[in-house]
Amino acid sequence: xxxxxxxxxxxxxxxxxxxxxxxxxxxxxxxxxxxxxxxxxxxxxxxxxxxxxxxxxxxxxxxxxxxxxxxxxxxxxxxxxxxxxxxxxxxxxxxxxxxxxxxxxxxxxxxxxxxxxxxxxxxxxxxxxxxxxxxxxx
Numbered sequence: 001x002x003x004x005x006x007x008x009x010x011x012x013x014x015x016x017x018x019x020x021x022x023x024x025x026x027x028x029x030x031x032x033x034x035x036x037x038x039x040x041x042x043x044x045x046x047x048x049x050x051x052x053x054x055x056x057x058x059x060x061x062x063x064x065x066x067x068x069x070x071x072x073x074x075x076x077x078x079x080x081x082x083x084x085x086x087x088x089x090x091x092x093x094x095x096x097x098x099x100x101x102x103x104x105x106x107x108x109x110x111x112x113x114x115x116x117x118x119x120x121x122x123x124x125x126x127x128x129x130x131x132x133x134x135x136x137x138x
Contacts, residue, residue, distance in 0.1 A: 003062055006074070010041040011059060013072045015050045021071045023083050027090060039102040046070065 005011070012028060014021035032040045046067065048054040055061050063074065073080040075096060083089050097103060 005059065005062060007077045009074055010039070010076065011063065011074045012041050012043045013046050013060075013063065013067055013070060013074075014043065015045065015070045016047040018070045020083050023086050024071050024073075024089055026086050031093070034104060035097065035102050036104055039097075039100070041073070041075075 012024060014024060028041065028043065032043075035041075042059070044057050044059055046060060048056050049060050049067075050070070055064075060067075063072075066072070066074070066079065069081055071081075071083060073093070075093070078096075080092055
């Protein structure tokens with residue numbers, strides 16, 4: 001049986017000294033305060049596990065086979081490994097949170113002036129021959 005935390009959990013694994021983990025640190029704690037209590041992302045420090053093999057949190061043991069690099073975010077069955085920028089982290093995560101209605105106070109999608117679009121685009125998606133094809137709705 002698959003553990004429910006693997007399919008429905010929201011867990012971010014980070015470690016000290018990781019420059020990529022610092023990108024998540026820039027916004028994840030503030031974002032967690034804006035989410036409903038049952039929708040928050042659990043942040044687990046894997047420094048001892050990474051450096052010494054010490055499992056100081058039982059959740060690490062559950063996800064041990066999937067931890068290939070840091071940071072790694074497990075979000076309701078999806079895995080987001082690594083990161084290139086804070087904007088990428090926010091865009092990936094906030095689009096999923098907005099669709100699920102996970103914020104305490106509803107938010108509108110952030111406007112991206114360089115793209116002249118909102119972070120969630122208005123798309124019409126259709127399933128065709130095993131592929132999903134999305135077109136912009138004007």
